Amino acid sequence: METITIKDIAALCGVGISTVSRAINNHPDINEETKAMIMQVISENNYIPNNSARNLKRTDSNTIAVLIKGITNPFFSNMIKTFERKIKEKKYSFILQHVDNRENEIDVAIQLIKEKKLKGIVFLGGHFSHSNEKLAQLKVPFVLSTIGTTQKLDRTICSSVSVDDFKESYKIVDYLCKLGHSKIAIITAPLDDESIGSLRLNGYMSALRDNGIQIKKNLIRFMKDELESYSIQNGYVVTRELLESGENFTAIYAISDTLVIGACRAIFDVGQRIPEDYSVAGFDGLDIAHYYNPSITTIRQPVEEMAEETIKILFDAISGKTSAQHKTFQGELIIGQSTGPILRRK
Amino acid sequence: METITIKDIAALCGVGISTVSRAINNHPDINEETKAMIMQVISENNYIPNNSARNLKRTDSNTIAVLIKGITNPFFSNMIKTFERKIKEKKYSFILQHVDNRENEIDVAIQLIKEKKLKGIVFLGGHFSHSNEKLAQLKVPFVLSTIGTTQKLDRTICSSVSVDDFKESYKIVDYLCKLGHSKIAIITAPLDDESIGSLRLNGYMSALRDNGIQIKKNLIRFMKDELESYSIQNGYVVTRELLESGENFTAIYAISDTLVIGACRAIFDVGQRIPEDYSVAGFDGLDIAHYYNPSITTIRQPVEEMAEETIKILFDAISGKTSAQHKTFQGELIIGQSTGPILRRK
Structure with a gap:
């Protein structure tokens, strides 16, 4: 069967393509007799407007x-x-x-x-x-x-x-260890996170172990579920809580630079200095890590x-x-x- | 004319709806005779598959x-x-x-x-x-x-x-004037910007005038076209250039907080302090304006x-x-x- 086009139908009917289209699409602006004639010709010639093809073209x-x-x-x-x-x-x-x-x-x-x-x-x-x-x-x-x-x-x-979230996390925590820090807090994702949060936490723990440092449960802190995850505010709230807990630490590693910004502000707000009182490190390599005061040590992706x-x-x-x-x-x-x-x- | 549905056509032909659909859609899995019969019935009954309606339903x-x-x-x-x-x-x-x-x-x-x-x-x-x-x-x-x-x-x-970009811009520049600043630089959008850039620039000029301060052309600075507009980096580059130009000023107003972050970093990088050496103000009220060190004076939208x-x-x-x-x-x-x-x- 030869492929018949709308042009062929129009020629057979002696009308324009737009009239054929109006007939096919049930447009009100068409004479009923003309429409019936066109539909008859369409039927006789087995012309079938290829809806699927047209949809594809128009919306795909x-x-x-x-x-x-x-x-x-x-x-x-x-x-x-x-x-x-x-x-x-x-x-x-x-x-x-x-x-x-x-x-x-x-x-x-x-x-x-x-x-x-x-x-x-x-x-x-x-x-x-x-x-x-x-x-x-x-x-x-x-x-x-x-x-x-x-x-x-x-x-x-x-x-x-x-x-490699594990490896990169290991790298930056190892760097903190080599600076002499042994009391390093981490801010990470809740434990039900099966993604970067847990990989970066594993990197942290592995680096501590390899540096002969015991992992302290109280220094592992989690973003708050009720706040937006990885937000500056989340980093602030968690760090503030950590600082006020009286826990002894000299460095914080947060698993994103956004969290770190919040951590820094919390440290400033309790009147402490960075890095003199606390070293702070992040992850991602955001622009703001470079432009923050102080600029942030981080892993650039x-x-x-x-x-x-x-x-x-x-x-x-x-x-x-x-x-x-x-x-x-x-x-x-x-x-x-x-x-x-x-x-x-x- | 009563509305005829695909169900009616199927009933008239004694076939299932899916068979009618296959006929209409030129599907290969249909007997040619059945298809011809269906199309004939379709034609005789002026049934027209309403493509527009179907498209609407499927993709709209x-x-x-x-x-x-x-x-x-x-x-x-x-x-x-x-x-x-x-x-x-x-x-x-x-x-x-x-x-x-x-x-x-x-x-x-x-x-x-x-x-x-x-x-x-x-x-x-x-x-x-x-x-x-x-x-x-x-x-x-x-x-x-x-x-x-x-x-x-x-x-x-x-x-x-x-x-009201004009009014809010006026408000913050007026605040700087009331702090005693008279040499206030602005970082704004290039002059061909017919949007917030020019409105905020007008607010700046108007506030200066109302405070009896002469507008200095050299203190009106524009984001660089070749850098992303409103980016931190753009604020940094423009401020660095301003600082190195030797122009005399005591405050900078940048028309977005992102630009301000760059401006602050530039000031720190030349060894100056905020606000002791330079006051800095922004616009937008981003989170980072609050969490930056120092926190940024701004207009919160x-x-x-x-x-x-x-x-x-x-x-x-x-x-x-x-x-x-x-x-x-x-x-x-x-x-x-x-x-x-x-x-x-x-």
Whole structure:
């Protein structure tokens, strides 16, 4: 059967294409007789407007969604900009979708795939503790970007881009130990966090052990559930509580720079100095870590490169070139003004 | 003419609905004879699959888009969270679209309206200097949120939510004058900015004049075009240049808190103190303004309330309840540690 087009129908009927279109689409502005005639010709010629093809063209538009947990976290800002640039280069369009902490991102993704006919997904940040069965429900390629996973994910069904959160965390805590600190507090994610929080906590504990330092339970502090996670305010509240507990320590390591900013303010607010009274170290390498007073010692994650690699891997998968890929980037220890050798024995 | 449904066609043909659907959609899994018969019945009964209605149902899904200029600006983070919450409450879905500085947001919006069948749009941040003719091309309701406009916008065709950028800017500069400062530098947007940059600059000049202070051209400094606008780095570079120019001043007012953070770091880097050597004031009331060391004197914008009002106005317009609305919020002068009475006469 030859393919008949709307143009052919219009020619057969002796009307314009727009009139045929009006007939097909039940438009009120058409003479009933003309419409009946057109529909008859359409039927006789087995012409069927290809709805699926038309929908595809009109609404599909090659869309990639980035699902982000923690949209207020400045760590993601530069990544998002890079995602957008790279996705545009590929002539795809780009949806940024915030996922609430209480939402299941896989369900959000499945819904979006259906609604927006996505071609691919980037999961950015947050926990990621879904069963392999759940992940298998995602029928489009996806990449986990800067999501540490401690669980037994089937590495053949998903791709990932991150730093080695354990190793980098070890690196900065080891640096504090080498400065002479042995009473090092940590601010980390609650223990039910199976993601970067627990990886970075493990790095901390491992570095202490290797430096012959006993782990003190009272120096392991957790972000408050009732406050936004990784927020400056959360770091402030936890540090203030730690300072007021009378616990003896000379350094704080917080697992994000945002938390560290809050920690610093808490230290200043009780009239103590950094680094003379307390050394403070963070993680991420945000701009603000550099511009804060004092500048913050931190682990810089190469966010632009990580974002570029995320998109590269995603498009490899979309084009069917490869299956799952896993890329681990090196972090860099940036030494700021917020840490120094231990000056006093508390 | 009675409305005929796919169910009626199926009954008339003695087949299932899915078979009728396969016929309509040109599906390969259907007997050619059955298909011809169905199409004949369809034609005879003037049954026309209502594509537009079906598209609506499948892909429309009541979507609101927020078009944001300056996604890395933390000022917008809390607004976005509020937008999302309020839009979800209305059972609408939410697309966040970043607009590049070089892009025309109206064109981006028109494209999105077409692709995603938007029900409404929020324009967030940035310049907004489009002709009324251009604005009239937007066929869905929209609200300008925290976009100052100096141009002669037809206030009957668009709604807006913002603070009075002129008045609030006047307020904080007047505060600096009352502290005894008369040599006050400003960091603002380039002169071609017809938005908050020029409004806040006008507020600065007006406050100086009313305090009997002559405006010095050399103290009016502009963000660098080649750096990201309103970025910390931009504030740093401009302030560093100002400090090294040898220009005589005792206070800096930057039109955003992000710029102020950079300004502070530049002052520290040349070995000067805040506020003893320089008073520093910002605008926006970001969290970081409170947590920075020293805390920053600024104008707090009530971002959550502004975001809520934005969505309220948008949905009023979507429901056809009202035409254009314009809501101006009060800012609040927050006095931090970064400003003080003038201590020396330079």
